[in-house]
Amino acid sequence: xxxxxxxxxxxxxxxxxxxxxxxxxxxxxxxxxxxxxxxxxxxxxxxxxxxxxxxxxxxxxxxxxxxxxxxxxxxxxxxxxxxxxxxxxxxxxxxxxxxxxxxxxxxxxxxxxxxxxxxxxxxxxxxxxxxxxxxxxxxxxxxxxxxxxxxxxxxxxxxxxxxxxxxxxxxxxxxxxxxxxxxxxxxxxxxxxxxxxxxxxxxxxxxxxxxxxxxxxxxxxxxxxxxxxxxxxxxxxxxxxxxxxxxxxxxxxxxxxxxxxxxxxxxxxxxxxxxxxxxxxxxxxxxxxxxxxxxxxxxxxxxxxxxxxxxxxxxxxxxxxxxxxxxxxxxxxxxxxxxxxxxxxxxxxxxxxxxxxxxxxxxxxxxxxxxxxxxxxxxxxxxxxxxxxxxxxxxxxxxxxxxxxxxxxxxxxxxxxxxxxxxxxxxxxxxxxxxxxxxxxxxxxxxxxxxxxxxxxxxxxxxxxxxxxxxxxxxxxxxxxxxxxxxxxxxxxxxxxx
Amino acid sequence: xxxxxxxxxxxxxxxxxxxxxxxxxxxxxxxxxxxxxxxxxxxxxxxxxxxxxxxxxxxxxxxxxxxxxxxxxxxxxxxxxxxxxxxxxxxxxxxxxxxxxxxxxxxxxxxxxxxxxxxxxxxxxxxxxxxxxxxxxxxxxxxxxxxxxxxxxxxxxxxxxxxxxxxxxxxxxxxxxxxxxxxxxxxxxxxxxxxxxxxxxxxxxxxxxxxxxxxxxxxxxxxxxxxxxxxxxxxxxxxxxxxxxxxxxxxxxxxxxxxxxxxxxxxxxxxxxxxxxxxxxxxxxxxxxxxxxxxxxxxxxxxxxxxxxxxxxxxxxxxxxxxxxxxxxxxxxxxxxxxxxxxxxxxxxxxxxxxxxxxxxxxxxxxxxxxxxxxxxxxxxxxxxxxxxxxxxxxxxxxxxxxxxxxxxxxxxxxxxxxxxxxxxxxxxxxxxxxxxxxxxxxxxxxxxxx
Numbered sequence: 043x044x045x046x047x048x049x050x051x052x053x054x055x056x057x058x059x060x061x062x063x064x065x066x067x068x069x070x071x072x073x074x075x076x077x078x079x080x081x082x083x084x085x086x087x088x089x090x091x092x093x094x095x096x097x098x099x100x101x102x103x104x105x106x107x108x109x110x111x112x113x114x115x116x117x118x119x120x121x122x123x124x125x126x127x128x129x130x131x132x133x134x135x136x137x138x139x140x141x142x143x144x145x146x147x148x149x150x151x152x153x154x155x156x157x158x159x160x161x162x163x164x165x166x167x168x169x170x171x172x173x174x175x176x177x178x179x180x181x182x183x184x185x186x187x188x189x190x191x192x193x194x195x196x197x198x199x200x201x202x203x204x205x206x207x208x209x210x211x212x213x214x215x216x217x218x219x220x221x222x223x224x225x226x227x228x229x230x231x232x233x234x235x236x237x238x239x240x241x242x243x244x245x246x247x248x249x250x251x252x253x254x255x256x257x258x259x260x261x262x263x264x265x266x267x268x269x270x271x272x273x274x275x276x277x278x279x280x281x282x283x284x285x286x287x288x289x290x291x292x293x294x295x296x297x298x299x300x301x302x303x304x305x306x307x308x309x310x311x312x313x314x315x316x317x318x319x320x321x322x323x324x325x326x327x328x329x330x331x332x333x334x335x336x337x338x339x340x341x342x343x344x345x346x347x348x349x350x351x352x353x354x355x356x357x358x359x360x361x362x363x364x365x366x367x368x369x370x371x372x373x374x375x376x377x378x379x380x381x382x383x384x385x386x387x388x389x390x391x392x393x394x395x396x397x398x399x400x401x402x403x404x405x406x407x408x409x410x411x412x413x414x415x416x417x418x419x420x421x422x423x424x425x426x427x428x429x430x431x432x433x434x435x436x437x438x439x440x441x442x443x444x445x446x447x448x449x450x451x452x453x454x455x456x457x458x459x460x461x462x463x464x465x466x467x468x469x470x471x472x473x474x475x476x477x478x479x480x481x482x483x484x485x486x487x488x489x490x491x492x493x494x495x496x497x498x499x500x501x502x503x504x505x506x507x508x509x510x511x512x513x514x515x516x517x518x519x520x521x522x523x524x525x526x527x528x529x530x531x532x533x534x535x536x537x538x539x540x
Numbered sequence: 541x542x543x544x545x546x547x548x549x550x551x552x553x554x555x556x557x558x559x560x561x562x563x564x565x566x567x568x569x570x571x572x573x574x575x576x577x578x579x580x581x582x583x584x585x586x587x588x589x590x591x592x593x594x595x596x597x598x599x600x601x602x603x604x605x606x607x608x609x610x611x612x613x614x615x616x617x618x619x620x621x622x623x624x625x626x627x628x629x630x631x632x633x634x635x636x637x638x639x640x641x642x643x644x645x646x647x648x649x650x651x652x653x654x655x656x657x658x659x660x661x662x663x664x665x666x667x668x669x670x671x672x673x674x675x676x677x678x679x680x681x682x683x684x685x686x687x688x689x690x691x692x693x694x695x696x697x698x699x700x701x702x703x704x705x706x707x708x709x710x711x712x713x714x715x716x717x718x719x720x721x722x723x724x725x726x727x728x729x730x731x732x733x734x735x736x737x738x739x740x741x742x743x744x745x746x747x748x749x750x751x752x753x754x755x756x757x758x759x760x761x762x763x764x765x766x767x768x769x770x771x772x773x774x775x776x777x778x779x780x781x782x783x784x785x786x787x788x789x790x791x792x793x794x795x796x797x798x799x800x801x802x803x804x805x806x807x808x809x810x811x812x813x814x815x816x817x818x819x820x821x822x823x824x825x826x827x828x829x830x831x832x833x834x835x836x837x838x839x840x841x842x843x844x845x846x847x848x849x850x851x852x853x854x855x856x857x858x859x860x861x862x863x864x865x866x867x868x869x870x871x872x873x874x875x876x877x878x879x880x881x882x883x884x885x886x887x888x889x890x891x892x893x894x895x896x897x898x899x900x901x902x903x904x905x906x907x908x909x910x911x912x913x914x915x916x917x918x919x920x921x922x923x924x925x926x927x928x929x930x931x932x933x934x935x936x937x938x939x940x941x942x943x944x945x946x947x948x949x950x951x952x953x954x955x956x957x958x959x960x961x962x963x964x965x966x967x968x969x970x971x972x973x974x975x976x977x978x979x980x981x982x983x984x985x986x987x988x989x990x991x
Contacts, residue, residue, distance in 0.1 A: 080916070098886060098930075102882040109846075116844075117854075120858070178848075194547070
């Protein structure tokens with residue numbers, strides 16, 4: 043004890059001597075304790091280093107996936123030296139892509155062929171679909187470690203992990219067969235989770251023969267763009283399905299559900315006239331009735347009542363001109379360009395879904411799922427989880443992110459209108475007792491020939507807690523109620539049970 | 541079979557370096573007893589040699605190249621020599637610092653052998669030469685009195701060397717960094733860093749009034765401007781931060797620190813608008829994947845490597861680190877992270893941090909203001925260099941193109957870093973002869989004997 047105290051006193055004396063020496067040299071007393079500055083600098087550096095390490099950990103854990111799966115990352119091809127590319131299956135376990143060893147070579151086989159062509163993609167000539175997006179996981183093996191060691195010793199490849207998609211095999215078949223020989227797309231989403239249940243694009247191709255028929259598939263004069271996934275990349279005029287947007291904008295900017303419109307079958311403004319479909323005259327109707335009848339006159343009137351930029355604001359809240367919240371790559375942005383109110387003809391056209399507006403079918407399905415899910419959109423994804431060759435979970439995906447694109451109240455009003463379409467309007471074929479359907483039909487003109495038009499249906503259905511949102515477009519098929527609605531109905535039947 | 545051994549060694553290396561790193565932080569704690577500390581150091585030394593042999597085995601199995609065996613053997617001799625010089629001949633050497641130096645060199649030889657065996661051999665010769673050249677430095681630092689008097693000599697030599705590069709230098713990747721002297725490619729900024737520290741220490745040892753600080757600042761600014769003109773922005777940053785830290789600690793006035801940091805911020809903004817190469821770097825930093833094929837190419841390749849390697853790495857020869865441009869120098873960290881794993885790379889960062897802390901620790905213990913400032917300045921040089929290079933290759937900050945001390949390939953880099961380490965060892969010796977540390981140690985030993 044005493045010795046300690048003496049030590050401390052000695053130390054203090056030394057410090058005082060130091061201070062005196064310093065004072066002598068600099069001619070100034072130093073008021074601070076000696077090492078405050080050292081502490082400041084040390085902690086500043088430590089802060090830098092710790093944030094660097096934290097960032098590095100964050101990058102490797104979460105951010106690196108974007109880089110790993112990037113097509114420019116040449117490393118993935120090297121993984122196939124030691125791993126057999128894994129399977130791709132639907133949620134209900136149907137294998138839609140697998141690798142078979144034929145002699146020395148590994149051959150990619152797609153047992154369901156064209157049905158899953160666009161969504162599953164292909165693994166040659168640059169890859170596409172799930173094959174592209176999950177290339178890294180397909181080339182990793184989490185087999186039982188003793189098996190892997192044994193394979194190593196025998197110089198054999200290990201089996202890669204299985205990618206389980208969110209697709210429903212029955213629904214996918216229904217959608218694929220339903221479009222039949224038409225060109226177009228059908229996509230179905232689970233509104234509660236954002237999981238893609240089915241995705242079909244036509245014209246299609248056989249993924250088993252992509253390499254051998256690559257020239258004709260990819261050639262420039264292939265006007266039907268077989269390889270294009272129309273569900274995510276096809277940009278279509280929305281036709282009357284856009285009335286969902288116009289109706290929401292009208293309600294957001296002072297309009298009421300009870301407002302009445304009178305329809306005489308045509309509306310003229312500034313020398314431009316629009317007509318209702320098939321020359322119908324709808325008479326006096328409120329907003330819901332006008333929506334149900336898909337009355338062009340009423341919606342052009344509603345559009346003309348909006349101020350400059352109001353319709354655009356609503357459209358952009360509904361994800362026009364923006365990236366969709368999705369894990370899928372190569373999804374096109376829908377575009378909405380109307381800005382002013384001067385060009386009355388363009389305002390009228392845009393309000394009823396003609397004009398310059400272009401949408402992807404996936405986007406329309408997202409809007410329908412927002413209506414079904416009280417205005418909230420979950421991250422749209424097509425992968426459920428990754429498992430090893432024994433079916434043990436390797437990685438599950440957490441898609442908790444959501445984005446609210448309309449208020450609860452707005453979603454409810456939109457549902458009232460979409461329900462009216464089914465009970466009293468253009469979608470009456472869907473008025474069945476086994477589930478409750480909601481939706482909007484559309485007939486989108488895409489050329490000067492008024493007879494040529496795309497057939498649209500956008501909507502959702504629910505039975506108990508089970509929900510499904512769909513968007514269907516059939517190119518050049520004509521009116522929505524005649525072609526797209528029956529297909530949507532078959533998809534609802536399949537998913538929600540007969 | 542080779543693949544299996546590669547896999548085992550991959551995991552073994554991660555475990556060993558993790559243990560090593562843990563120990564080096566344990567050794568930093570001041571209350572560790574002599575006996576425990578020595579046991580730690582011996583364990584560390586063992587791990588260094590094990591790392592050399594394990595990696596040597598895998599490298600040989602993959603390359604089937606006799607030179608790998610020679611490199612492994614030469615490395616072991618080199619490390620034995622370094623440890624002999626510093627642990628046996630110099631009585632009071634800082635042992636953890638020697639261990640860390642050997643460990644980082646081992647990692648360097650390992651990855652260079654993997655990437656380019658001729659570079660590994662040259663690096664080995666350079667390291668051996670550097671060890672012989674620098675082993676007298678601790679003695680010179682301790683015995684010679686003239687270090688405090690060479691003030692303007694440091695400044696003039698520094699400015700001339702940097703000026704020569706700016707005028708005669710070779711351009712690589714848009715920046716003038718090297719100068720060719722006969723057969724040798726010299727990178728003077730690596731050495732001028734050390735001169736700058738000595739110069740500032742001399743100036744601020746004499747007086748710390750405003751006048752003195754301004755003169756010091758002007759001469760530092762001349763060097764920095766030459767570096768900016770040569771587009772060597774990484775070095776310019778290192779010089780500036782070093783000046784700032786030394787002035788702040790010497791004068792004990794936070795105002796200098798604040799003024800300097802705001803100047804740095806203003807200069808960064810000005811640099812962004814004035815120089816297109818700065819904008820390029822920032823662009824590549826913000827969203828590298830958007831410009832993956834031009835400005836973002838380097839950083840994307842680096843991040844592909846780190847990301848694909850993941851936490852445990854691909855294993856030696858299982859990745860594609862050759863895809864990364866300038867992988868043996870600026871981007872060596874990415875190659876290490878890819879093949880040896882992010883856990884290994886993270887441990888390596890922590891070894892560098894422990895070096896930095898050790899430098900500052902030594903600086904704090906020295907009583908002579910001049911040598912205190914030297915240790916502080918060199919510690920800062922080391923710290924900021926490690927931070928900028930690692931931050932750059934991981935996209936934490938825009939990349940500036942500086943090397944990772946002791947690990948990156950390059951004669952100038954390795955020689956200057958070993959000079960830096962040797963000076964620190966000399967200062968550590970000085971701290972001992974000042975008596976303070978010596979007493980403390982004896983006291984501790986006595987206490988142990990009593991208990």
